[in-house]
Amino acid sequence: MPFLSITDSERREMLNVIGVESFQDLLDSVPDEIQLTSELNLPDALSEIEVTKLMKYLASLNADSSQFVSFLGGGAYDHYSPAAVNHMLLRSEFYTAYTPYQPEVAQGTLQVNFEYQSLMCELTGMDISNASLYNGASAAAEASLMAQNLLRKRNEVVILQSVHPNYIEVVKTYNTAVDATVIEVPFTDNGSADIDTLKQTLNEKTACVIVQHPNFFGHLEDMKTLAQVTHDAGALFIAVVDPISLPILMPPGEYDADIAVGEGQALGNPASFGGPHLGFFTCKTQYVRKMPGRVIGETVDLNGKRAYTMTLRTREQDIRREKATSNICTNQGLVALASTVYMCLMGKQGMYDVAHHCLQKSHYLAARIADLAAFQLQFKTPFFKEFVVKTPVPASQIITDALSEKIHAGIALDRFYGDEFKHSMLVCVTEKRSKAEMDAFIEFLRRY
Numbered sequence: 001m002p003f004l005s006i007t008d009s010e011r012r013e014m015l016n017v018i019g020v021e022s023f024q025d026l027l028d029s030v031p032d033e034i035q036l037t038s039e040l041n042l043p044d045a046l047s048e049i050e051v052t053k054l055m056k057y058l059a060s061l062n063a064d065s066s067q068f069v070s071f072l073g074g075g076a077y078d079h080y081s082p083a084a085v086n087h088m089l090l091r092s093e094f095y096t097a098y099t100p101y102q103p104e105v106a107q108g109t110l111q112v113n114f115e116y117q118s119l120m121c122e123l124t125g126m127d128i129s130n131a132s133l134y135n136g137a138s139a140a141a142e143a144s145l146m147a148q149n150l151l152r153k154r155n156e157v158v159i160l161q162s163v164h165p166n167y168i169e170v171v172k173t174y175n176t177a178v179d180a181t182v183i184e185v186p187f188t189d190n191g192s193a194d195i196d197t198l199k200q201t202l203n204e205k206t207a208c209v210i211v212q213h214p215n216f217f218g219h220l221e222d223m224k225t226l227a228q229v230t231h232d233a234g235a236l237f238i239a240v241v242d243p244i245s246l247p248i249l250m251p252p253g254e255y256d257a258d259i260a261v262g263e264g265q266a267l268g269n270p271a272s273f274g275g276p277h278l279g280f281f282t283c284k285t286q287y288v289r290k291m292p293g294r295v296i297g298e299t300v301d302l303n304g305k306r307a308y309t310m311t312l313r314t315r316e317q318d319i320r321r322e323k324a325t326s327n328i329c330t331n332q333g334l335v336a337l338a339s340t341v342y343m344c345l346m347g348k349q350g351m352y353d354v355a356h357h358c359l360q361k362s363h364y365l366a367a368r369i370a371d372l373a374a375f376q377l378q379f380k381t382p383f384f385k386e387f388v389v390k391t392p393v394p395a396s397q398i399i400t401d402a403l404s405e406k407i408h409a410g411i412a413l414d415r416f417y418g419d420e421f422k423h424s425m426l427v428c429v430t431e432k433r434s435k436a437e438m439d440a441f442i443e444f445l446r447r448y
Contacts, residue, residue: 011023063403065078065270065408067406068403068407068408069406069408069433069437069441070408071407071408071410071428071429071441072408072410072411073218073385073411073427074428076271076272076274077244077265077266078271078428079430079432081268081269081270081338082268082345085341085342085345088338088341089334089337094108094109094112094337101310103309103310109337110296110308110309111308112340113131113294113296113333113336114296114298114308116131117130117131117295119340120280121282123246123247124243124246124251124253124260125251125252125253125254126251126252126257126260126282126283126284128283128284128291129282130281130291130292130293130294130295131294131296131336132279132280132333133261133280133293134279134328134332135263135265135275135278136164136167136240136262136264136265137164137166137167137171137279138279138328139281140163140167140171140210140238141171141173141175142174142261142279142281143208143210143259143261143281144157144159144208144238145175146283146292147207147208147236148178148180148207151235153205154206154234154235155179155205156182156183156203156206157171157175157183157207157208158183158198158235159171159182159183160184160185160187160209160211160221161186161187162191162193162211162215162216162217162219163210163215163216165417167212167240183201185201190379190380191215191217191378191379191381191388192219192220192221192222193215193222195222195229198226198229199229202230203233206233206234206235207235207236208236208237208258208259209226209229209230209235209236210240211226211237211238211239211240212239212240212241213240213241214242214385214386217378217379217386218362218384218385218386218387218428219379219381219382219383220249220381223239223250223252223255227256227257228256236259238257238258238259239260240260240261240262241260241261241262242262242266242384242385243264243266243267243280244266244385245355245384246355247351247352247355248352248355248356249355258284258287259282259283259287260283261280261281261282262279263277263278263280264277264278264280264339265335267343268338268339268341268342268343269335269339276332276335277332277335278332288312294310294328295310295312296311297309297310297311297312354431358429358430359384359385361385361429361430361431361433362383362429363383364429365427365429365433365438366383366427368438368442369389369442372442372445374392374445375389375391376390385430386429387426387427388424388426388427389410389424389425390424391423393423394412394414394423395412395413395422395423398410398448399412402444407441407444409427410426410428412424
């Protein structure tokens with residue numbers, strides 16, 4: 001990349017101001033034993049065109065979804081994003097993720113954030129939304145901290161083991177800092193919540209219960225019953241939901257969730273090998289003053305015209321740290337913009353169609369796999385777009401073999417649950433998968 005280097009005279013002037021004779025003098029404070037004694041073994045410098053060719057070659061080695069048929073899920077999904085989404089992101093008005101601290105010069109960005117909040121409330125059936133968090137895992141962790149802030153004398157967080165394992169780890173990490181106890185409740189042989197064990201776990205110290213729906217295995221939980229059991233114990237009910245599922249599944253607001261969070265990557269954003277993504281965060285109105293992150297509000301200016309600004313600024317950047325609801329800094333606002341554009345483009349019917357295709361196609365593939373003599377579905381409970389397949393050989397072997405056919409077969413679950421799940425593979429089907437692609441996957445599995 002072209003740049004303007006400093007001249008020798010400029011370098012000498014800078015050293016004089018600092019008060020040293022040479023650049024090496026600046027390194028005298030570095031211990032000799034950790035200083036390099038020879039030059040690094042680096043290749044020769046390349047021209048811009050050579051670097052471009054090299055980077056294109058390296059990029060071609062990536063096994064991404066543009067070259068492979070993907071049945072990967074587990075939190076990062078291969079959904080279709082309309083071309084207009086990226087077009088809007090590249091507009092100069094939006095080409096930043098930075099926080100709009102000066103509302104007088106950022107009305108466009110603020111309005112998009114406000115519309116994002118409105119859309120998330122409509123999608124989840126909840127009262128209020130913030131302007132997004134880092135990702136689904138951090139949103140779940142922030143929700144657990146918020147529950148403890150609301151119920152001051154309760155410091156136990158109960159989370160079902162059917163929640164995404166990475167989410168569980170992040171929740172544990174966040175709660176270490178506040179000396180809270182995180183209790184995991186095992187799932188049943190059907191891959192869903194063990195309600196009897198949950199009831200026995202809840203007590204007067206329980207601040208919240210975190211449930212994922214659909215859960216990590218793709219299966220549907222009895223959210224009404226789980227919410228009632230949680231509320232009977234005086235705790236808050238936190239739902240981790242897939243936004244793509246909400247047009248056809250009961251939204252969190254209807255089963256009385258206190259807080260609803262999740263990963264918004266599926267709403268118009270690529271999987272991008274794991275990020276950047278966005279976490280959405282919604283809750284009931286009475287809890288808004290304890291909600292983490294930024295909230296954009298609508299008001300009027302001095303001339304009576306509609307205007308948007310940040311409100312309820314309770315982050316540690318705005319008030320005393322000990323009084324702050326969270327320490328979230330600037331997150332990927334551009335990703336929230338993409339989700340806003342996506343939801344506006346798709347509309348209610350488009351969102352429903354995507355959810356319906358995911359449901360229909362995943363059940364088609366699951367039925368075809370179950371017909372194979374060597375395979376079976378591990379759980380028999382209803383699912384949305386993901387399901388677990390019991391494999392005749394280690395799932396990791398099938399996944400490796402499939403790469404030669406340019407197929408991402410799924411996720412080997414032993415990486416999360418140990419040898420007991422060595423023959424378990426999580427498979428996901430989105431609206432992008434065609435019948436021909438699914439049938440080709442079936443033919444590949446016939447080898448086993």
